[in-house]
Amino acid sequence: MTAATFFGVRETLVPGPSQTTGYRTVLIIGPTGAGKTTLVQQLIGSDPERERFPSTSASKTTIAETELLCAPGDYFGVVTFQPKPEIRTYVEECVEAAAIALYEARPEREVRRRLLQHRDLRFRLHYIISEGTQVDDEVDDLRNRRTPPPVPPNIAQIRETTEELIGWILDVLGRLVNLELSEMDRAELDDETVEEQLKQRLGDHPYVAHIVDRLMAEIEARFELLDPAGITLGADEWPLYWRLHDGDRKSFITAINRFSSNSAADFGSLLTPLVNGIRVRAPFHPIWANEIPYIMLIDGEGLGHTPESATSLPTAATRMFDMVDTVLIVDNGQQPMQATAAAALRQVAAAGHADKIALAFTHFDQVRGPNLVSFSDRRAHVMSSVDQIVRTFGTEYGYEAGRALQDQLREHTFFVGGIHETVDPSEAPRTVEELARLFDRLRSEATPLDLGTRRPSYRRKTFLDAVINGIVAFRKDWDRKLGMDGDSGASPVHWTKIKALTRRYAGRVSDEHDSLRPVGDLYTEIVERIRQVIESPETWMPDEPDLGTQQQIFDLFARGISGRVRLIATHQLLDRASSLWTEAAEMEGDQAATRRAEHISTAILGDHLSPIDSDGNASAFALELLQQVTDAALDMNITISDADGEQLDAGVRSPETALEVETALEVETALEVETALEVETALEVEIALEVEIAPGGTKAVDLDPPPVT
Ligand SMILES: Nc1nc2c(ncn2[C@@H]2O[C@H](COP(=O)(O)OP(=O)(O)OP(=O)(O)O)[C@@H](O)[C@H]2O)c(=O)[nH]1
Ligand SMILES: [Mg+2]
Numbered sequence: 001m002t003a004a005t006f007f008g009v010r011e012t013l014v015p016g017p018s019q020t021t022g023y024r025t026v027l028i029i030g031p032t033g034a035g036k037t038t039l040v041q042q043l044i045g046s047d048p049e050r051e052r053f054p055s056t057s058a059s060k061t062t063i064a065e066t067e068l069l070c071a072p073g074d075y076f077g078v079v080t081f082q083p084k085p086e087i088r089t090y091v092e093e094c095v096e097a098a099a100i101a102l103y104e105a106r107p108e109r110e111v112r113r114r115l116l117q118h119r120d121l122r123f124r125l126h127y128i129i130s131e132g133t134q135v136d137d138e139v140d141d142l143r144n145r146r147t148p149p150p151v152p153p154n155i156a157q158i159r160e161t162t163e164e165l166i167g168w169i170l171d172v173l174g175r176l177v178n179l180e181l182s183e184m185d186r187a188e189l190d191d192e193t194v195e196e197q198l199k200q201r202l203g204d205h206p207y208v209a210h211i212v213d214r215l216m217a218e219i220e221a222r223f224e225l226l227d228p229a230g231i232t233l234g235a236d237e238w239p240l241y242w243r244l245h246d247g248d249r250k251s252f253i254t255a256i257n258r259f260s261s262n263s264a265a266d267f268g269s270l271l272t273p274l275v276n277g278i279r280v281r282a283p284f285h286p287i288w289a290n291e292i293p294y295i296m297l298i299d300g301e302g303l304g305h306t307p308e309s310a311t312s313l314p315t316a317a318t319r320m321f322d323m324v325d326t327v328l329i330v331d332n333g334q335q336p337m338q339a340t341a342a343a344a345l346r347q348v349a350a351a352g353h354a355d356k357i358a359l360a361f362t363h364f365d366q367v368r369g370p371n372l373v374s375f376s377d378r379r380a381h382v383m384s385s386v387d388q389i390v391r392t393f394g395t396e397y398g399y400e401a402g403r404a405l406q407d408q409l410r411e412h413t414f415f416v417g418g419i420h421e422t423v424d425p426s427e428a429p430r431t432v433e434e435l436a437r438l439f440d441r442l443r444s445e446a447t448p449l450d451l452g453t454r455r456p457s458y459r460r461k462t463f464l465d466a467v468i469n470g471i472v473a474f475r476k477d478w479d480r481k482l483g484m485d486g487d488s489g490a491s492p493v494h495w496t497k498i499k500a501l502t503r504r505y506a507g508r509v510s511d512e513h514d515s516l517r518p519v520g521d522l523y524t525e526i527v528e529r530i531r532q533v534i535e536s537p538e539t540w541m542p543d544e545p546d547l548g549t550q551q552q553i554f555d556l557f558a559r560g561i562s563g564r565v566r567l568i569a570t571h572q573l574l575d576r577a578s579s580l581w582t583e584a585a586e587m588e589g590d591q592a593a594t595r596r597a598e599h600i601s602t603a604i605l606g607d608h609l610s611p612i613d614s615d616g617n618a619s620a621f622a623l624e625l626l627q628q629v630t631d632a633a634l635d636m637n638i639t640i641s642d643a644d645g646e647q648l649d650a651g652v653r654s655p656e657t658a659l660e661v662e663t664a665l666e667v668e669t670a671l672e673v674e675t676a677l678e679v680e681t682a683l684e685v686e687i688a689l690e691v692e693i694a695p696g697g698t699k700a701v702d703l704d705p706p707p708v709t
Contacts, residue, residue, distance in 0.1 A: 003276070003316055006080045007065070010279040013078040013243055016069050016296050023069075025296045026442050027320045029313070029348075030330035031340040032302025033059040035362030035419065037066075039330055040299050042419050042435060043442075044068055044284035049422075051253050054278075054299065055262045056420070060121040062299055063273070065316065066260070069281040069296045075252035077244040079259045080277040084216075084238040086509050087274060090123040091215050092203075093500060098170070099202050100195060102177045111170060120500075120514040122301075123273050129162045129218050130155070130268030158268040165218065169211050176207055192495070196592045225258075225269055249282075256280060286439060288425055288432055293443050298324065303340045304515045311477075312520035313347050315511055315566065321353050322563050326442055333361035333378070333415065337385040346393055347524060350531040352558030354405050354551075357412065358441055359386065364417030364431070375430055379415055386413065396528075398535040404551040414438045449552055454545040456537030456553065457639035460626070464618055466533045467625045470526035471611040477521065484601040495593035502596065505581035511574050522569045522609075526625060527562045534558055541639060553636070560632030568625055572609065580604050 016023065028036045037056045038048075046053050054066050098115035106114075116126035180201045186194055202208050223231065223239055234240040242259075246252035258266070259275045285292045300316055321327065327348050331341040348357055367378045386409055394402020416431045416438075425432045479485040483492030493516065501513040511519040534554050544550070580603050587596040611622040618626070633640050 003065070004319065006277050009080055009241055010067060010078050010277055013241065014069065014076045014279045014281045016067065016279070016281075022445075023071075023294050023296060024326065024443055024445070025298065025324040026326045026328050027298045027300075027317065027324040028328045028330060029300070029317050029344055030302065031305060031332065031338070032061075034302065034330045034332045034341070036302065036330045037062050037299055038420050039360060039362060039416070040066075040068065040297050042416075042423065043286055043293075043295075043297060043439065044070065044282075045287045046253075046284075047422065048420060051257075052261070052263070053253050053257055054260045055257075055272075057262055060302065061262060063122050063301055064260070064275040065277040065301075066299045067277070067279040067296055068284065068299070069279065070284040070293050071281050072283050072292050073281075075244075075246045075249060075283075076281040077252065077256050078279050079242045079256075079271075079275055081239050081241065081271075081274050082276045083234075083509075084236055085507060087123075087219065088212065088216060089503060089507070089509065090118050091125070091212050091219075094118050094123070094125055095169075095173070095208060095211055095215070096199055096202065099173050099177055099198070099208075102170075102174050103181065103195070103198055108170075112166065115166070115169065124262075125215070125273065127262065127267055127270040127272050128222055128274065129165070129215070130159045155266065155268045162218065162268065165214065169214070172207060172211065176202060176205060180205075192593055193590060197589075200588050200592075219274070222269065222271060222274075226271075252282070286435065287422070289436070289439060293439060295442050297442075303344060305338075305340055306515045311343065312517050312524040313344060314517060315520055315523070315570065318347075318351065318520070318523065318562070318566055321348070321351055321356075322559065325356065325446060326358055327353055327356045328358045328360060328442070330360045330362060333364045333367045333382050333417070336361060336382045337389050342389045342392075345389060346396075347528070349393060349401075349405050350397070350528045350558070351562040352531075352555040352560075354401075354408055354555060355446070357405075357408055358438070359409055359413040360438060361413070361415050362417070362419060364415050366417070375415075382415065383413070397532060400547050400551055401535055401554070404548070412441055414441075449556075450549075451553055451556065452545055452549060454540055454543060454549075455636065455638050456534075456550075456557075457539050457541055457641065458533065458537050458633075460630075460640050460642050462533045462536075463530060463629045463640070464622065464626050466529035467526060467622050467629075468611040468618065470529045471522070471609060471622065471625075473529075474522045474525040475605045475609060477525075478518065478605055479601055481516070482597040482601050484597055492597075495597070498597060498600070499585070499593070502581050502585040502600070505574060506578060506585040508574055508578055511570060519566075519570050519573050522573060523562075523566050526565050526569070527558070530561055530565070530629065531558050534561075553638075557632060557636055557638060560635055561629050564628035564632060565625060568628060572621055572624075573604075577604055577608050580608060 016025070028040065030036050035056075037054050040046075040054065041048055041056070048056075054068075055061055094115050094117075097119060098111050101111040101114045116129075117124050177198070180198055181194075184194065184197060184201075189197070220238075226242060230242045230244055231239050232241050232243075244252065244255055246255070256278070257263075258269065259271050259278055261270055261272060263270075283292050298320065301314070303313070329341060329344055329348070331337060337345075345357065345359070348354070361382050364378060367382065369381070372378045372381055387406070390402055390406045390409065393405055414434045414437060416434050418428055418431060419435075423431055423435070476485065480490050481493045482498065497514055497516060501516045501518075504510045504513050505518070511517065534557055545553070580599075583603070584596050584599045587599065609621065610619050613619045630640055632638075
């Protein structure tokens with residue numbers, strides 16, 4: 001099941017915007033910890049002390065797609081859950097990480113931390129099974145502000161039994177590690193190989209499977225804390241979604257918080273790490289506005305701060321570009337427009353959505369400096385960093401493209417401070433003014449475009465070169481990440497991350513892991529190059545429109561192409577290559593990490609993604625990407641001609657590709673899914689299929705700890 005399918009489920013059960021009802025949708029993106037969710041709390045009037053919905057904290061807090069639909073009437077909620085195989089992969093990786101920590105003779109506290117908190121910080125097992133607060137440094141904003149509420153008795157009891165379980169797991173794991181190490185001929189092996197072999201041995205060990213089963217059973221038991229009437233199970237008996245309808249705000253928020261909270265007082269009963277999406281429809285509005293705004297705010301996972309994560313946006317975000325009215329980029333005003341936020345801004349604009357961009361800077365209360373006395377000083381200070389990014393954009397894509405983006409941002413940039421607390425209009429009039437301005441922007445309807453009839457025309461070869469160069473650049477970058485680029489001196493990504501990525505691609509569970517996003521990177525490399533070609537047409541027919549209209553035509557053309565390129569990149573790298581990824585994931589034995597990297601480099605990046613075929617012509621994959629350009633051109637009446645100036649017949653497309661793209665688009669246009677019943681049936685079919693191909697699920701386990709021989 002893809003992210004788009006889960007979106008479809010939420011959309012069907014709690015329907016969202018449709019063109020006719022006049023809703024506006026807002027996608028919120030930005031670096032983790034920037035204050036995206038805090039801003040959302042302000043816009044929906046959620047009390048930052050008493051309600052704390054959705055949760056905030058210093059970093060990596062929001063993991064699930066959170067869709068907040070402001071509409072009059074009762075409170076409706078639907079929560080979709082991560083599929084069981086995905087959770088199991090996480091649990092396996094946590095157990096593996098704890099075993100490696102034991103092998104490395106780390107202190108006990110560190111071993112527990114590795115067991116209870118997955119290293120990508122997305123899966124925090126201790127929220128569910130609880131081991132107290134010491135594991136996590138990212139919990140609950142309020143912890144520092146006031147005494148935590150008392151622990152309810154049922155949670156105290158849960159904690160006692162899970163504490164016993166954790167003790168048992170660490171004990172068994174410690175003995176297993178020693179046993180396996182004693183059987184290995186370590187004198188002959190380098191450290192990497194010892195680690196890889198140890199993982200291999202443990203991965204195959206029945207007791208390790210038993211530990212994972214026990215943890216999975218413990219996780220499943222937490223679903224029993226929910227009212228069964230609200231849960232719908234999939235064919236594998238794992239919850240698919242949970243829904244709630246309530247007339248009362250307080251009881252609704254209390255119930256929904258179990259799926260979103262990061263409050264240490266509730267550790268042991270939270271389901272937050274199991275959730276992949278939440279949608280709430282409620283009569284939300286900011287406390288300073290007595291009007292429900294008819295908007296849907298989509299808040300998701302923040303972008304990482306590593307150089308890797310700055311290169312491309314997750315497909316969870318790019319997938320939404322076409323559907324939403326506004327892309328709100330939220331950034332911290334204290335360190336404005338660092339690599340991550342700058343890359344996000346550039347990519348949204350390059351994909352043709354510049355006119356949807358709004359920019360909000362938070363933490364304005366903390367923007368300080370000797371020359372930054374007044375609000376205008378601080379605003380000018382932040383804006384100068386924005387201007388710099390826009391200038392770079394202009395250099396890459398042309399002066400006019402830069403100017404259009406600058407105009408957009410001059411008008412649609414907002415500055416807020418102290419929004420982690422209730423904002424009092426008499427104490428913070430500026431922030432309230434800015435919030436109100438933002439609020440109006442998010443509600444406003446876009447003016448319909450009049451693009452006239454003049455159109456640009458291009459040479460086919462320029463697009464083909466962009467596609468080929470994009471693929472080549474992607475392969476080069478990934479060879480570097482894999483350590484397969486000779487002696488460039490750049491440090492490759494750690495092999496354990498590569499292994500975790502191959503597992504996800506092999507199972508088609510996700511197209512990213514941690515900050516690694518092959519699909520997103522390929523998409524970015526190609527779309528940004530195509531965008532440059534779009535900005536320089538060969539000629540205009542019959543003649544040039546004004547510069548503003550030109551930019552709008554370029555944007556619309558880029559949008560048409562970028563959505564299609566994302567689908568083709570996903571198909572080629574995820575769907576069609578899954579057996580190659582499986583081979584990589586299953587590499588074992590001597591030097592497995594190196595052989596895995598070589599396999600990805602030669603079989604996937606090399607052969608499967610080759611832009612050139614054996615005769616030296618453009619490969620089928622490159623031509624398929626080019627076809628997306630010609631199809632998008634056809635939709636807009638844009639001419640693309642070959643070297644002799646002959647106009648190309650843009651309608652030709654291999655039937656197989658047409659079908660695949662269509663099916664993918666169908667799944668994506670979840671908005672068109674009509675009734676809950678239909679989706680439920682469709683899901684049942686899909687789940688049934690998945691269960692058939694998935695490796696055997698967990699069996700009931702003996703609750704007594706097994707003896708270790
Ligand atoms: N002082 C101050 N703190 C803020 C402001 N806005 C947000 N914060 C704090 O910044 C931290 C991060 O805020 P979040 O809203 O959780 O950030 P996020 O962007 O949603 O982060 P992720 O969910 O991890 O992507 C929290 O501790 C907030 O209380 C602000 O304007 N001023
Ligand atoms: Mg957040």
